[in-house]
Amino acid sequence: MFNFRKLVVAGALLLSVSTPALAAKDLVVGVPDNLTGLDPHNVNDTLSQSASRLILQGLFGFDKDMKLVPVLAESYEANPDATEFTIRLRKNVKFHDGTPFNAQAVKINFERLANPENRLSRASLVNMVSQFTVVDDSTIKLTLKEPFGAMINNLAHPGAMIHSPAALEKYGKEVNRNPVGTGPYKFVSWQADTLKVAKNENYWKQGLPKIDSVTLRSVPENGSRLAMLQAGEAQFIYPLPPEMMSVAEKSPKLDIISKPSIVTWYVAMNNMKKPFNDLRVRQALNYAVDKRAYAKIVYNGNMDPMDSVVPPGLPFYAKQGEWPYDVAKAKELLKEAGYPDGFETEIFASNSTTSIRAMQFLQQQLAQVNVKLKVTPLEAGVAAQKIWGVSKPEDTTVQLYYGGWSASTGDTDWQLRPLLFGESFPPKMFNVAYFSNPDADAGIKAGIATADNEKRAEAYKKAQDAAWTNAPWIYLGVERLLAAKSKSLSGAYYLPDRGILLEEADFN
Numbered sequence: 001m002f003n004f005r006k007l008v009v010a011g012a013l014l015l016s017v018s019t020p021a022l023a024a025k026d027l028v029v030g031v032p033d034n035l036t037g038l039d040p041h042n043v044n045d046t047l048s049q050s051a052s053r054l055i056l057q058g059l060f061g062f063d064k065d066m067k068l069v070p071v072l073a074e075s076y077e078a079n080p081d082a083t084e085f086t087i088r089l090r091k092n093v094k095f096h097d098g099t100p101f102n103a104q105a106v107k108i109n110f111e112r113l114a115n116p117e118n119r120l121s122r123a124s125l126v127n128m129v130s131q132f133t134v135v136d137d138s139t140i141k142l143t144l145k146e147p148f149g150a151m152i153n154n155l156a157h158p159g160a161m162i163h164s165p166a167a168l169e170k171y172g173k174e175v176n177r178n179p180v181g182t183g184p185y186k187f188v189s190w191q192a193d194t195l196k197v198a199k200n201e202n203y204w205k206q207g208l209p210k211i212d213s214v215t216l217r218s219v220p221e222n223g224s225r226l227a228m229l230q231a232g233e234a235q236f237i238y239p240l241p242p243e244m245m246s247v248a249e250k251s252p253k254l255d256i257i258s259k260p261s262i263v264t265w266y267v268a269m270n271n272m273k274k275p276f277n278d279l280r281v282r283q284a285l286n287y288a289v290d291k292r293a294y295a296k297i298v299y300n301g302n303m304d305p306m307d308s309v310v311p312p313g314l315p316f317y318a319k320q321g322e323w324p325y326d327v328a329k330a331k332e333l334l335k336e337a338g339y340p341d342g343f344e345t346e347i348f349a350s351n352s353t354t355s356i357r358a359m360q361f362l363q364q365q366l367a368q369v370n371v372k373l374k375v376t377p378l379e380a381g382v383a384a385q386k387i388w389g390v391s392k393p394e395d396t397t398v399q400l401y402y403g404g405w406s407a408s409t410g411d412t413d414w415q416l417r418p419l420l421f422g423e424s425f426p427p428k429m430f431n432v433a434y435f436s437n438p439d440a441d442a443g444i445k446a447g448i449a450t451a452d453n454e455k456r457a458e459a460y461k462k463a464q465d466a467a468w469t470n471a472p473w474i475y476l477g478v479e480r481l482l483a484a485k486s487k488s489l490s491g492a493y494y495l496p497d498r499g500i501l502l503e504e505a506d507f508n
Contacts, residue, residue, distance in 0.1 A: 024212045025210065025211045025212045025506070026211070026213045026214075026215065027211045027214045027215070027235055027236065027489070027492075028214075028215045028228075028233065028234040028235055028236075029214065029215065029216050029234060029236045029502075030217055030219045030229065030238075031047055031216055031217065031218055031219070031237075031238065032047075032218070032219070032225070032350075032352040032353075032354070033218060033220060033350055033351075033352055034192065034381065035047060035048045035051050035195060035218070035380070036048045036381055036384045037176045037177075038052050038176055038187070038195075039052070039175055039176040040052040040056060040122065040158045040160075041109075041120045041121075041160075041161075042120045042121050042176065043121065043122075043159075044384060044388050045384075046406060046497060046498045046499055049159065049408065049499060050158070050498075050499045050500045051195055052161060052179060052181075053158055053183065053499065053500075054214060055096075055179045055180075055181045055183045055185055055186065056161040056162060056163065056179060056182070056183050057071050057161055057162065057181060057182050057183050058071055058072065058156060058158065058160045059073035059087060059089070059106065059155050059162070060073055060152055060153075060155050061156050062156060062410060062495065064501055065496075066262075066410050066496045068152065068153065072093065072101060072106075072162060072182065073087050073088065073089055073090065073155075074088045074089065075087075075088050076152060078151075078451075081147050081451070082147040082149050082151065082450075083144045083146065083147050083148075084142070084143055085144075085151055086139065086140075086141045087106075087142070088138060089101070089102065089137075089140065090204070092204070093182050093204045094182070094202065094204075095164035095166070095180055095181060095182055096164070096180050096181060096186045096187075096200060097164050097167060097180050099165070099166045101162070102138065103134040103135065103138060104134055104137075104165070105164070105165050106132070106162060107133075107140060108168065109162045109163055109165070112168065113125065113126050114127050114129060122159030122160070123428075124417070124429055125154045125155070125159050125409075126160065128146065128448070129142045130143050146448075146449055147449055148448055149450060149453075149456060150409060150413045150414075150448075153409040153411040153413075153414075154411075154413075156410065157409045162181065162182065163175055163179065164180040164181065166180070167179070167180035177190060182204065183200065183503075184208055184502075184503045185197035185198060185200055185209060185502075186199075192218075194215060194217050194218070195216040196213060196214070197214050198212065199211065199212050199213065205503075208503055208504065209502075209503060209504075209505065210491075210504070210506040211502070211505045211507075214502055217234065219237075220351055221353055222241035222243070222244065222352075222353040223241070223244070223353075225241070226240070226241060226247070226248060229248075229485075229486070235485060235486040235489045235492075236483065236484075236485040236486070236500075237483065237485075238257075238481075238494055238498075238500065239483060239498075240256065240257075240484040241354070241482075242299045242300035242301075242302045242354075252487075253486060253487055254484050254485065254486065254487065255484065255485050255486075255487050256482070256483075256484055257481070257482065257485065258480060258481070258482055259480070259496065260480060260481070260496065261311075261313065261406065261479050261480060261496045261498065262311045262313040262314055262406050262407055262478075262496045262497055263404050263405070263406045263481070263496075263497065263498055264306060264311050264415075264477070264478055265303070265358075265403070265404045265478075266306070266404075266405075266475055266476050267347065267362065267401065267402050267474035268400070268401045268433035269281075269285065269400055269433055269472060269473065269474065270396065270398050270399055270400070270401075270432070272393055275337065275339060275343055275345075276399070276400075278338075279471065280333045280336050280337040281333070281334065282470075282471040282472065283323075283471050284329075284330040284334045285366065285369075286323040287323060287325065287327070287329045287333070288325075288327060288330035288366055288368065289325070289362065289366070289476070290325040291305040291322070291323070291325065291475070291476060291477060292325075293361075293365075294362075294365075294477065295477050297357075297361050298354065298357050299477070299480075302479065302482055303477035303479050303480060305476075305477050305478075306322075306475040306476060306477055307319050307322050308320045308464050309416065309419075309420065309467045309468060309475070310412050310415050310416070310460070311415070311478045313478075314410070314411070314415055315411065315412055315453075316412040316456055316457045316461070317412070318457075318461040318465070320464060320465070320468040321468075323471075323475060327369060330369045331369050331370075334369060334371075341370055342369060342370025343370075343372070344371075344372040344373075344374070345371065345373060345374070345399045346373070346374040347359050347362065347374070347375060347376065347400040347401070348383065348386065348387060348398060348400070348401050348402070349378065349383075349403060350377065350380060351379055351380075355402060356377050359373075359375040359377070359402055360375060362402065362474075373400075386398075387401060387432055388426045388430060389427055390427065391427060393425050393434050396426070396434075398432055403432075404479065404498075405418075405419060405430075406497035406499075407497065408499065410497075412447070412460050413444075413447060416440075416444050416460065416463050416464075416467075417429070417444050418430045418431070419431055419433070420435050420444070420463070420467050420472065421441060421444045422436030422437070422440075423441075433472035433473060435470070435472035437466050437470050439466035440466035440467050441463075442462065442463075443459045443460060443463030443465075443466065444459070444463045445459075446458075446462070447459035447460045447463065481494055481496070481498065487508075488507050488508050489507060489508075490505070490508055491504030491505045491506050492504075
């Protein structure tokens with residue numbers, strides 16, 4: 001007798017053997033440091049911000065060229081004085097936990113961020129706002145204490161991204177390890193050196209994401225990061241070690257990304273501690289370091305010497321010149337300052353290969369003027385606490401700090417105010433030079449207080465002039481960004497501020 005059931009079962013078995021399921025699209029990204037957290041309201045590093053950006057979104061953001069674009073907002077209006085901003089929000093968006101995104105969610109997040117009792121490191125993004133008003137479900141109004149022309153740029157910073165209010169209530173401070181947003185990917189897990197996120201099947205942008213999962217894997221050693229990419233264990237790495245660029249270029253399976261940036265590298269000198277409270281010492285150390293040799297040895301030439309505290313890629317940049325390499329001048333200034341035989345000091349930086357190489361280079365350079373430099377690399381979490389987490393300036397152990405900075409709002413305000421304003425000492429912000437100068441402060445305050453671009457340019461020039469002359473940093477360079485990816489990967493972007501965008505990532 002003909003058995004239809006057996007035929008159907010056999011056919012199903014045959015089909016299952018001959019038509020395998022589609023392989024999952026899993027993207028692995030090799031990065032140089034460990035993450036410090038996944039609460040963008042309270043992280044200080046671009047890497048952790050980029051990781052958070054996979055999961056959470058803000059009202060505004062940036063495209064691959066750092067041009068400001070609406071994200072969870074649709075549009076905004078500002079009054080002529082730039083003291084009121086009315087923002088219309090995108091409708092029918094849900095958080096990963098199924099709760100609605102609306103104006104009340106924005107209000108809860110921004111009030112949390114602005115509240116000084118929460119001591120969140122990105123509070124300065126919104127602390128100029130006196131009131132957050134829910135007009136209706138899809139409209140919120142921000143009333144400012146005084147004019148502020150960079151308000152929308154501040155809201156585009158990753159630090160102003162929006163958590164699910166339900167997650168904030170459920171997890172409290174532990175939202176740092178349990179983020180719930182509206183982004184293209186949902187949080188899966190975060191262990192010491194590995195973050196994994198999975199596709200948000202209900203993402204509000206149709207057709208995205210195309211990748212099933214993204215894994216960020218911390219690989220501080222430069223050679224190991226490139227080896228991962230060459231072996232196919234990663235499909236994107238950044239930064240590409242500059243000394244290994246020629247090796248990567250020879251691989252037929254890899255694409256090299258090389259582009260200008262707004263990333264400045266410098267050594268902050270603690271202006272409140274001896275001997276760095278003496279301007280002549282700070283000037284001497286600027287003369288003692290060969291900036292072009294630094295660019296060549298540490299970055300394989302992929303860097304230009306700084307000629308202002310603001311990089312050329314930001315608005316209101318005002319060129320100052322350069323601190324030339326002059327060992328004799330450096331020795332003369334140290335002698336005048338009472339240090340004819342030099343002194344001993346210590347420098348902190350991250351524990352990545354490139355940062356260690358930079359500190360060793362500085363150690364050799366400063367030895368020429370009898371400054372003995374102790375090199376101390378720090379793991380990301382330790383650095384966050386030791387450098388940014390102190391409660392009072394007098395408690396800090398920072399003498400010298402080697403680091404990089406990018407103004408992730410795309411505005412000069414975020415280059416000057418967090419780093420060189422007298423009211424921006426840690427833990428409030430990131431002025432680890434503990435630099436306070438009346439002319440620089442006046443320029444920064446004047447730039448904050450107007451939306452007039454001509455007045456902002458004048459004010460920020462004054463601030464740049466004062467900071468350059470008073471040398472709170474050893475000014476090193478503006479980086480040229482390098483990354484590498486598999487040729488099969490598209491839609492993965494490296495931004496001028498060192499952030500990454502993976503929303504459109506796909507394999508060809």
